[in-house]
Amino acid sequence: MIPKSVRGRGVKQSVRNGSAAVFACLLLLVFAYPGLSQSQAYRRFPELEAAVRDLASRYPQLVEVTSIGKSVEGRELLLITLTDRQSGSPGSKPALFVVGNLEGQHVAASELILGIAQELARGWSRSDSIRSLLRQCTFYLLPRANPDGAERLFGKVRWEQAGNVLPWDDDFDDAADEDGPEDLNGDGWITQMRVPDPDGDYLADPQEPRLLRKVDRSKGESGQYKVYTEGLDNDGDGEYNEDGLGGICLDRNFPHSYPYHQPGAGRYQLQAPEARAIVDFLLGHRNVAASLAYCLHENLLLPSSGERQSAGTAPTAETGTLRAPAAARRQASAQPATSLHEDDLPYYRRASEVFRKLVGVGDRSLITTPKPEGAYFEWAYFQYGIPSFATPGWYPAPESGPAPKSDTSGAEGPPTATSLARSLLRSARAPQERVGESLDAEWLRWFDKHAGGAGFLPWRRFRHPQLGEVEIGGFLPGARVNPPDSLLPELIRRHARFCVELASWLPQIEVDSLNVQALGSEVYRLTLRVRNRGYFPTVLAHAVRARAVKPTRVEIETQAELLSGNKYAFLEPIAGSKSQKTEWILRGKKGQEVRIAVIAEKAGTVRRTIRL
Known part of the structure; x- marks a missing residue:
């Protein structure tokens, strides 16, 4: 740690004098990963807005673009309403609501939803079944629910920002966002720093030296590294990047199983204006009969188990609630439901079967999902009362080996897309902590086979102005939740087929x-x-x-x-x-x-x- 009086000019000059050779090597790796390079497949907000409005201009009889609200930074939450208006107004028909990019780094969701809207619009003139479907129902599509968080993956310096950008005091020092990450080596990405230190909690994995694993001190192991997000200690408190760009994770801010006082959840339910806008829209559009969320939760591969409603404690018909005795009504509403009603399970199981078939999903995926707490898709079922489904959209399959085991250590790790339950605000504070077969090792094998080893930046030495000799590297932000752009066209085609099928199931x-x-x-x-x-x-x-x-x-x-x-x-x-x-x-x-x-x-x- 250095005093505040010493920080500033000298530190920044030291960073600017980083190795040009290191920068050139890293740059080659950055642009080797097609999904997160300068490709046009993934769009910044202006390009996404232009594509959405272009769709409306080309299909005015089908598509209308409106805004349901604004983000913290003032970006519009653009809604695509898609239906055949000659057969009735959008609000007069059963509707499917499709929402995505609730987590800022999950920009693939935006591309999938925009692609689905384009497929539907084109299909109106080519397919009798789609034309008939658009006469009978309405699609409401919100491609980018978190535009501010998404923009952090497109700037000159890119990092994972799961939440929005509402200022937040993460370290409770009465100052918000005062110690965020910096791109020290100038490669355009915020990754990790590993600092040699025998008191550290990590050591190099002997089976895969590119990875770190947690020290097991009960076995006499000693640490080799401390791990931080790339950057400086800007506030002189001995911590690195512990209070960067603030934010509330939208998918932890909805009013069901809300995680009070937990990282990323906000001070209260629906504090995030983006989450509030979604709820306000749905409450004002009661014709929405089902929902599909492209997010970092999942209930289409393994639907939740159901629960049996106790005899005599709840009505069995719509009017039963009104006719039930007062004591029974009180008993029925005493505890909120936390799992699917057993009578609703067949619909979820059928959706899972069809989803697997149409999207082509196996039994395993490298994308892990956290326990839903304050999640949109659960609110839509438990509080709004409709069939509600969630999917990351992309299911990269492990290349080999047994199923990776989840971390059970309970230690603090990085709030990346594969460990969102811990923080969900910024990535790369520490390596992914796993026991047994490493999930990170599975990801490395996937990148080695499908992306020429890109997606992971090798560790490179760097002279840190505060910590001395460190190494900077790790997984690229967003690489483990967004597929290479070459996979997007086929993914869009498959997900469009599932959306058409799902919409055809709406009650009519x-x-x-x-x-x-x-x-x-x-x-x-x-x-x-x-x-x-x-x-x-x-x-x-x-x-x-x-x-x-x-x-x-x-x-x-x-x-x-x-x-x-x-x-x-x-x-x-x-x-x-x-x-x-x-x-x-x-x-x-x-x-x-x-x-x-x-x-x-x-x-x-x-x-x-x-x-x-």
């Missing part, structure tokens, strides 16, 4: 039959049968329990006298391809008009007129 009500039977003396029986021609039910079982979705309502309007039945009738949830009947007895004159409206929050509205 229709009048199966509407009949009048004369009973004599100007008395008539009116029978209505409503069918759900989708796959998802009109209301999920959990949504019934949580009272998150309004029941399907049938309204009858006529001058005839209503002898039996209600003017406003509520239907039980209608499963996919099933129907439900309701009847009225009326007294009126022959030829008198009766108007019927069936209104389902998630499954559309149909209106019919019949005469007695």
Whole structure:
């Protein structure tokens, strides 16, 4: 550590005098990795906005671009609304909401969602099935939910920023963002520094010298290195880069299983304006019937287990909540649900089967996902009441060896994309800590085979102005969550197929039959049968329990006298391809008009007129 009075000019001059030979060598490696080089496949915000608006200009009959809010730095949260407007307004149809790039470094999500929107727009004129789908439902697509965090992967100096950029005092010293990383060796990336120190917690992995592993002092091992994010101790507190660019991780800021007082979660739920904008949009668009999030969580490979609802503690139909005794209602709502309702599990299992088939996903992936806490996709199911799915979008398979074991040491590690549960704000504070077969070793094998060894910068010596001799290197920011751009076209094609399939499952009500039977003396029986021609039910079982979705309502309007039945009738949830009947007895004159409206929050509205 050096005093604040000594820092500044001398330190910066020392950094500028770094080895030109080291810089040239590193530069070659940087541009060898196609997914994160200067390729046009991954777009900065201006390029992404231009592509989104270009789509709207080319398909004005299908695409509308609006903003649902702004980021901390004032970037628009651009929403693509895609449907055939000649068949009805977007809000009158069941909708699929697709959101991505909740974590700033996960820019592949933006490209996948934009690509899906482009495939749908092009398919409207080429495919009868897509044309029919766009007449029946609406797509709401939000490609970049965290534009500020994403921009940190595109600047002159690039690093992983999972959260937004709301100023934050990470080290509780009454100063925010005062000790962030610096690109000391001038290679354009923020990676790691390993500092020789026998008191350090890491040593070189004997099986793979490029990697570090945690010291096991119970076995008499001694440390070799301390590990820091690349940069300086700007605030003179002996810590390096412990309070860089602040931020709230959007996918830890939603109001379900919210991780109070944890890194990246914010001071309170929905503090992040980007997260609040998403919730406000969905609450204002109740026609959204399912959701797909491209994020660093996962429930499409292994859906969560379900839970059985105790007998007598919760309603089993939409109207049951209203009719249940007060004691039962209190008991039903005493504890929030934390796992899928068992009656909803078949839909998740079917989605997993179809996803694996259409996207081509195996049983293992190198991208690990943390326990969801304050995650969007869980909020959408547990609080908003719709089928909600999450996927990283890319599933690089291990090359060989047994499945890597997760770290069980509990020690503090880097909040990278593969250990987001620890911090989720900045990457590369320490190596990935694993026991047994190393996940980092699996990644190195993948990069060696598919990217010529790029994706990892070899350790290079550097004279640090405060620490002396150090080595700088490690995995490139974003390399382990964003595929090489050569893989994007095929990934987009496959994910577009899954999105089309998922949208075709949305609940869709229709009048199966509407009949009048004369009973004599100007008395008539009116029978209505409503069918759900989708796959998802009109209301999920959990949504019934949580009272998150309004029941399907049938309204009858006529001058005839209503002898039996209600003017406003509520239907039980209608499963996919099933129907439900309701009847009225009326007294009126022959030829008198009766108007019927069936209104389902998630499954559309149909209106019919019949005469007695």
